Amino acid sequence: MVVSVNMTSNANVVSKALQGLSKQFPFAMAGALNDTAFAVRTKIVEQTYPEAFNVKNSVLPKTMFRVEKANKKKLKAAVFDRLNKDFMSRQATGGIKRPSGQNLAIPGRDMKLRSKGGVTKGNQPRNLLNKKGVFKTVSKRSGQPIIVRRATKKRYPLQVMYILEPSGNIRKRFDFYEDANATARREIDKAFAKRFKKAKATARR
Numbered sequence: 001m002v003v004s005v006n007m008t009s010n011a012n013v014v015s016k017a018l019q020g021l022s023k024q025f026p027f028a029m030a031g032a033l034n035d036t037a038f039a040v041r042t043k044i045v046e047q048t049y050p051e052a053f054n055v056k057n058s059v060l061p062k063t064m065f066r067v068e069k070a071n072k073k074k075l076k077a078a079v080f081d082r083l084n085k086d087f088m089s090r091q092a093t094g095g096i097k098r099p100s101g102q103n104l105a106i107p108g109r110d111m112k113l114r115s116k117g118g119v120t121k122g123n124q125p126r127n128l129l130n131k132k133g134v135f136k137t138v139s140k141r142s143g144q145p146i147i148v149r150r151a152t153k154k155r156y157p158l159q160v161m162y163i164l165e166p167s168g169n170i171r172k173r174f175d176f177y178e179d180a181n182a183t184a185r186r187e188i189d190k191a192f193a194k195r196f197k198k199a200k201a202t203a204r205r
Contacts, residue, residue: 001080001081001084001085001089001092001176002081003040003078003080003177003180003181004076004078005033005036005070005076005077005078006033006075006076024199024200025199027195028196028199029070029072029192029195030069030071030072030074031191032188032191032192033070033075033077033188033191034067034069035195036077036184036187036191037067037069037184039184039191040079040180040183040184041066043179043180043183044061044065044079044179044180047179048174048179049061049065049174051175052173052175053173053174063082063083064081064082064085064088065079065080065081066080066082067079068080088174090170091170091172091173091174092176092177094172102164102166103145103164104164104165104166105125105163106162107162107163108147108160108161108162110160111123111160111162123161125147125162128147128162129147134147134149134150134161135147135148136148136164137158144163145163145164146161146164147161148160148161149161
């Protein structure tokens with residue numbers, strides 16, 4: 001997950017404005033790109049991420065999102081997910097989740113979820129299937145593969161713990177790209193004006 005910040009769209013205009021300041025130009029441009037990238041990171045970490053997720057660890061987004069800085073030879077900055085989590089990319093774009101094995105295990109009607117969402121480690125599919133009275137079967141009514149647990153020592157009733165699906169739709173919920181691009185467009189002109197002013201002052205010395 002990466003969003004890049006550059007000024008190629010108005011590079012010709014900028015170049016004309018900086019005629020006579022050729023030595024300062026790359027430094028001014030790189031500084032503006034870096035200022036903008038850090039503004040984007042702040043937006044993502046402090047607003048976009050908390051609005052999308054129930055944040056249990058406030059350090060995580062700060063650790064996850066970093067800035068790749070521009071320099072006078074590489075006039076492009078980027079904000080990226082240094083942990084490279086596929087999960088985060090799917091949350092930002094939506095789409096179809098494929099299982100690492102044969103099926104995705106979706107909590108069924110009888111699975112007790114934690115108050116903050118998700119299941120306990122002991123109730124994860126692999127661990128649950130190691131317990132007595134828990135097994136895979138197929139629903140006689142729908143033909144749906146499921147993981148069930150016997151509620152008593154008798155054969156029935158059965159509790160539906162997981163529904164097994166070959167894939168699942170992931171709803172887009174993390175506006176990473178939208179917020180990053182909007183922030184970059186808003187900040188780049190201000191950042192460049194500030195760096196341009198400094199470049200002119202430096203050139204006069």
